[in-house]
Amino acid sequence: MGIDLAQFHQAFFEESFEALESMEAALLKLDVGAPDPEVINTVFRVAHSIKGGAGMFNFADIASFTHTCETLLDGVRAGRTHLTTSVMDLLLKSVDVMREMLRAAQKKESFDPQKVADLQFDLEVAVARNEPTAAAAPAAAPVPPAAPQTRPAELPSTVWQLSVKPLENMLSRGNEPLALFAALAEHGELSVQAFIDEVPALAEIDPHRCYLRWQLELKSAASEEEIAETFDWVEGDCDYRITRSGPLPAPAVAPPRPEARAAAPAPEVPRAAAPALEAAPVSRAQPRAEAGPAAGGGDAGSIRVAVGKIDELINTVGEVVITQSMLAQLGALVEGASAERLRSGLAQLERNVRELHESVMRVRMLPIGFAFSRFPRLVRDVAQRLGKQIELRLTGEQTELDKTVLERIGDPLVHLVRNSIDHGIELPQERLAAGKPAAGTVHLEAFHRGSAIIIEVSDDGRGLDCERILAKARSRGLVGAGETPSEEAIFELIFLPGFSTAEQATDLSGRGVGMDVVRRNIKSLGGKIDIRSERGRGSRFTISLPLTLAIVDGQSVCVGHETYIVPLVSIVESLQVKASGVNRLSNAGEVISFRGDYLPLLRLHELFGVEARARAIHDGLVVVVEGDGQRVGLFVDDLRGQQQVVIKSLETNYGQVPGISGATILGDGSVALILDVPGLIRSTSRREAA
Amino acid sequence: MNTQQPKSPATEAATHQVLTFVLGEETYGVDILRVQEIRGWSAVTKIPNSPPHVLGVLNLRGSIVPIVDLRKRFNLAQAEYTAVTVIIVLTVRSEAGRRDFGVVVDGVSDVVDVDAGAVKPTPDLGARAATDHIRGLVSIAERMVVLLDIDRLIGAQMLEPLESDAAAQAA
Numbered sequence: 001m002g003i004d005l006a007q008f009h010q011a012f013f014e015e016s017f018e019a020l021e022s023m024e025a026a027l028l029k030l031d032v033g034a035p036d037p038e039v040i041n042t043v044f045r046v047a048h049s050i051k052g053g054a055g056m057f058n059f060a061d062i063a064s065f066t067h068t069c070e071t072l073l074d075g076v077r078a079g080r081t082h083l084t085t086s087v088m089d090l091l092l093k094s095v096d097v098m099r100e101m102l103r104a105a106q107k108k109e110s111f112d113p114q115k116v117a118d119l120q121f122d123l124e125v126a127v128a129r130n131e132p133t134a135a136a137a138p139a140a141a142p143v144p145p146a147a148p149q150t151r152p153a154e155l156p157s158t159v160w161q162l163s164v165k166p167l168e169n170m171l172s173r174g175n176e177p178l179a180l181f182a183a184l185a186e187h188g189e190l191s192v193q194a195f196i197d198e199v200p201a202l203a204e205i206d207p208h209r210c211y212l213r214w215q216l217e218l219k220s221a222a223s224e225e226e227i228a229e230t231f232d233w234v235e236g237d238c239d240y241r242i243t244r245s246g247p248l249p250a251p252a253v254a255p256p257r258p259e260a261r262a263a264a265p266a267p268e269v270p271r272a273a274a275p276a277l278e279a280a281p282v283s284r285a286q287p288r289a290e291a292g293p294a295a296g297g298g299d300a301g302s303i304r305v306a307v308g309k310i311d312e313l314i315n316t317v318g319e320v321v322i323t324q325s326m327l328a329q330l331g332a333l334v335e336g337a338s339a340e341r342l343r344s345g346l347a348q349l350e351r352n353v354r355e356l357h358e359s360v361m362r363v364r365m366l367p368i369g370f371a372f373s374r375f376p377r378l379v380r381d382v383a384q385r386l387g388k389q390i391e392l393r394l395t396g397e398q399t400e401l402d403k404t405v406l407e408r409i410g411d412p413l414v415h416l417v418r419n420s421i422d423h424g425i426e427l428p429q430e431r432l433a434a435g436k437p438a439a440g441t442v443h444l445e446a447f448h449r450g451s452a453i454i455i456e457v458s459d460d461g462r463g464l465d466c467e468r469i470l471a472k473a474r475s476r477g478l479v480g481a482g483e484t485p486s487e488e489a490i491f492e493l494i495f496l497p498g499f500s501t502a503e504q505a506t507d508l509s510g511r512g513v514g515m516d517v518v519r520r521n522i523k524s525l526g527g528k529i530d531i532r533s534e535r536g537r538g539s540r541f542t543i544s545l546p547l548t549l550a551i552v553d554g555q556s557v558c559v560g561h562e563t564y565i566v567p568l569v570s571i572v573e574s575l576q577v578k579a580s581g582v583n584r585l586s587n588a589g590e591v592i593s594f595r596g597d598y599l600p601l602l603r604l605h606e607l608f609g610v611e612a613r614a615r616a617i618h619d620g621l622v623v624v625v626e627g628d629g630q631r632v633g634l635f636v637d638d639l640r641g642q643q644q645v646v647i648k649s650l651e652t653n654y655g656q657v658p659g660i661s662g663a664t665i666l667g668d669g670s671v672a673l674i675l676d677v678p679g680l681i682r683s684t685s686r687r688e689a690a
Numbered sequence: 691m692n693t694q695q696p697k698s699p700a701t702e703a704a705t706h707q708v709l710t711f712v713l714g715e716e717t718y719g720v721d722i723l724r725v726q727e728i729r730g731w732s733a734v735t736k737i738p739n740s741p742p743h744v745l746g747v748l749n750l751r752g753s754i755v756p757i758v759d760l761r762k763r764f765n766l767a768q769a770e771y772t773a774v775t776v777i778i779v780l781t782v783r784s785e786a787g788r789r790d791f792g793v794v795v796d797g798v799s800d801v802v803d804v805d806a807g808a809v810k811p812t813p814d815l816g817a818r819a820a821t822d823h824i825r826g827l828v829s830i831a832e833r834m835v836v837l838l839d840i841d842r843l844i845g846a847q848m849l850e851p852l853e854s855d856a857a858a859q860a861a
Contacts (some may be wrong), residue, residue: 234791322749562736608738650737653789654747654756657737663747663754671735671747671754 011304012053013106019046021373024095027088028376035076035083043091044073050098051202060203062101065116067202068123069094075127084572088129090126093119094378161225161245162216168209170237177214177238183230188220217245223409229688305401310363314550317353317360318646318665324353361548362400368446368455371398371410375417377445382421388420389428389439396446401453402548405525409545410453412518416457416541417442421513424461424539434536436460452527453547458540464533466490472499491531495519525549526569552647554664554674556640557623559604560611563672564636565645565664572624572631572678574639589684592633594624603635605657605679613637627678634680647674658683697805704806708828710835711778711795718795719804719835720827724780725748726790728798731775750779757792758804758844769796782841791844802830809837 025041047070054062075081097119104111162184164475165588166177184190198212207293218227223243231240324346331339331346372394383390401409425431425440432438440444445456466487473479473493493499497516522529527545546552554565555574575594582601583591590601601622614620614637622633645664650657650673661676708719727750734746738765743762747754757777761769769775777792809826823843829837 145784319752386795485767562826596853608736610738648752648754650747653754654737657740659738665749665752665754669749670733673735673748675738 009106012057012092013102014304015051016053017100019050019439019630020095020099020102024092024377025373027091027095028380030083030088032085032088034082037077040073040077044070044077047073055202055205056207058203061099061111061113061116062098065094065101065120066098068120068127069098072123072127081127087126090122090364091118094123146669160216160218160220160224161246162218162240163213163226163241164216165213165240166210166238170210174522177210177212180230181214181216182216184216184227185229187222187230188218190219191217193217195494209612238377283645301343305363309362310360312362314360314646318356320667321357322667322669324349326669329667363551364403364548364550366403366406367398367400367402368406368409368453369394371406371413372397372444372446374410374414378414378417379421379442382418385543387427388421388425390425391439391441393441393443394445395443399446399448399453401545402550404549405453405545405547408521408525409543410523410545412445413455413457415514417444417519420457420459420461420539424463425457426462446546451547451553452544455543455545456540457543458538460538463535463537463539464491464494464531465535471494491533494506494531496531550647551644552674553642554645555623555642556666556672557621557634557636557638558640559608559637560613562608562610562672563640563666563675564604565672566623566625566634567674567677568642570625570627572626574621574623577617577622577633579617592622594631594633596633599624599631599633601633602684603636604678605635605637625677627681630681632681632684634675645672645674692711705803705807707799707801708804708835708837709778710799710830712797712799713760713764713795714769717724717799717830717833717835718760719802719837720778720840722780722801724840726779726781729772729777729779729792730773731777731794745794748777750792752788753790755779755790755792757794759794761794763828763843780840782844786807800836804830804835831853837854 027038030043032074047066051063051066051070054060069091072081072087076083076087081087089478101111101116160274164177164180170177180638181190181192184278193216195213195215196211196223205211214512220227224244227242265622287371312415328346328350334342346523355460361638375392375394379390379392414465420442421440423443424433426436428438431440443458445458447454469490470485470493472477473490474481476495476499478496478499479485495515495518499515506645519529524544524546525545526549527543529543530542531539532542533539553568554563555568556565557570558564573594576593581592583593583598585591590603591598591616593599604610609677612620616634617635620635620637621639622635623639624631624633647662648664650660657673659676659680660673661679662674663671664674666672707722709722709725710717710719712718720766726784732748734748736746740746743759745757745759746843747756749755750859761767771794772828774797777796778795779790779792780799782789782791809828811826812821812824814821825837825839
């Protein structure tokens with residue numbers, strides 16, 4: 001019966017994870033001692049909506065745990081529970097546990113119930129300790145029974161006893177009991193009593209069902225037929241019985257808890273019911289209104305779209321761009337009376353297509369705030385563990401970047417921030433002794449620069465210790481005893497695998513894995529990381545990343561009939577080389593002289609096995625490219641235009657090709673391969689080594 | 691009526707439609723459900739250092755699809771690529787997931803129903819002939835049609851030569 005809820009599970013999980021994030025963020029905003037009621041409300045609302053969702057989807061353990069959490073929050077909100085650091089810790093821990101439980105439920109794994117039970121117990125203790133009267137707190141604000149809807153009945157009236165019991169599908173068919181009662185009230189004086197004895201525990205509630213039944217007493221002159229007529233439109237959706245109880249009203253048989261009209265369930269409009277609900281303490285009697293899934297945070301109207309759909313859209317728009325440029329080429333050839341109109345139409349099309357393309361690409365862009373949002377918590381935890389005082393500053397959270405880049409930059413950032421706190425920021429007394437404020441500052445900042453996004457992680461700690469790094473490098477034989485590398489080169493050392501100056505590895509950092517991984521991750525995104533550091537003043541790590549991985553600025557080069565794209569970022573210079581400029585090294589290929597250096601020369605046609613037009617070095621051009629800090633010269637026939645190209649995967653249908661990072665579709669619909677410059681350079685150094 | 695009813699679904703399951711195409715003197719067949727589209731020949735972009743039977747890649751509505759020359763794959767005599775040369779775009783499924791690729795054939799013949807019972811196993815032709823990629827042989831209108839198992843033919847090992855080639859090279 002009802003809707004298959006499994007299809008909504010994914011949305012529930014996503015929403016809940018987001019909700020937890022906003023809950024965490026809100027918790028961290030709370031001042032211990034003087035909590036902002038608005039923020040507590042936010043936290044409460046989030047917990048509440050997770051509970052509602054979990055209940056709706058039958059995740060009983062999550063719902064029950066969240067309920068306990070909510071009870072504590074309710075106490076805080078009502079001022080009964082004092083928000084202490086330990087309560088705060090408890091709440092943050094609860095967020096973690098909820099997240100883990102959700103994750104386990106998402107993967108359909110079981111979750112250690114002991115862990116949940118322990119924390120739940122702690123929560124209950126916290127509730128009980130601060131709130132000795134909690135147990136006695138009323139479960140629901142008693143609401144007087146619905147005021148009898150009266151209508152002056154001049155005629156001698158009969159008292160009708162009506163019992164109404166909705167069937168399972170009454171609500172899902174859109175029948176509203178309230179409307180029925182209103183219709184009955186037309187006949188005379190009506191009083192309604194609701195029975196809630198069949199309402200199950202929250203966790204077992206099916207939000208599509210109505211668990212209430214009603215006993216109505218109608219004083220009316222209407223005949224039985226007239227009353228029965230009212231039930232016509234709920235026929236089949238509810239069981240009802242109409243009995244004449246005589247001219248005198250008889251008292252109800254059982255004294256059920258009276259239920260307010262407002263408590264009548266209306267799952268169709270759960271959002272509307274939610275605010276009313278929040279005003280009252282939570283009780284078992286009103287659980288259904290919680291079915292409303294609430295998105296975390298105040299978003300300005302957004303919809304959830306699968307990434308696959310967006311990629312498809314981008315793909316299709318890419319095709320439109322290609323078709324458009326093909327038409328433009330054709331349009332230029334057309335002659336005749338309507339040629340001018342055709343061309344102006346094509347020009348219009350070009351503008352529209354360009355705009356379309358840009359807006360579609362923007363769809364994939366997300367503010368970096370999503371990656372930043374985990375830091376307040378992380379910083380708080382790490383600082384607490386290390387006994388340091390840290391103030392975290394976040395700026396430029398609205399800076400947008402591609403979703404893929406965003407997802408993959410999170411871990412490197414976590415690493416840098418941890419390093420800053422662990423290695424950079426000193427202990428409070430050290431800081432005071434150095435004339436700095438006791439609390440250290442870690443600053444995360446993001447901004448756009450050209451077609452790149454810059455993310456800076458800076459701290460006002462002790463800075464990198466050049467001497468120690470150098471000493472360590474010397475002891476490991478990385479730097480010769482006589483060498484005195486530049487400061488820059490010393491900073492470079494910390495990116496080496498296994499390099500750490502920490503005397504003792506903590507559980508946070510100092511194990512020497514990390515900075516090399518950070519750099520590798522950033523490089524795999526096509527970005528780079530720089531360090532600036534001043535002894536005693538702090539360090540600044542600057543990450544520069546491309547805005548998107550989907551597009552690259554490329555230079556087309558041609559070799560024979562083939563066109564290749566060289567990413568512009570890797571091009572140093574293009575030049576013509578005279579035959580005398582090429583030297584052969586025995587057995588190790590050719591080198592050219594470039595600005596006083598000798599660079600290996602790669603003839604692309606030889607490397608790729610294609611027929612080239614230019615055989616002699618002076619017939620073609622040499623494109624000097626750089627990657628991984630090395631330069632090589634690529635010998636090609638000619639240069640073509642520069643253009644932005646959309647990167648397509650070769651691996652989807654084919655596989656990895658050495659020296660090629662992907663493919664793109666040119667204006668004429670043909671495919672051009674994009675060169676993987678670092679890969680090409682690596683392959684040459686391997687060849688030279690061999 | 692009643693006696694025939696249980697039979698019909700079984701027959702349906704056992705019959706499947708096959709697209710047949712010609713390659714030199716032989717007729718081959720592939721499961722029609724694996725055919726994405728049939729298109730004319732157009733110039734491909736070569737992939738550096740690819741195996742000889744991979745001609746290159748084409749743009750198929752925004753995705754990059756490799757094109758395989760089945761003549762080279764089967765060690766048949768070469769033919770010219772002309773405007774009537776046809777590319778059949780197929781989908782293979784392997785552990786690596788779904789992949790699309792095109793095969794160049796001389797011409798597409800027909801779509802025929804093949805009864806599972808009529809498919810004969812491939813005779814053992816000795817170690818020199820790799821027959822893994824052949825699902826069976828079937829006779830249609832007195833012609834022998836070689837039913838290809840494209841997952842085995844090109845699935846995960848698109849880049850590797852057929853075993854017979856490797857064996858021939860080793861010999």
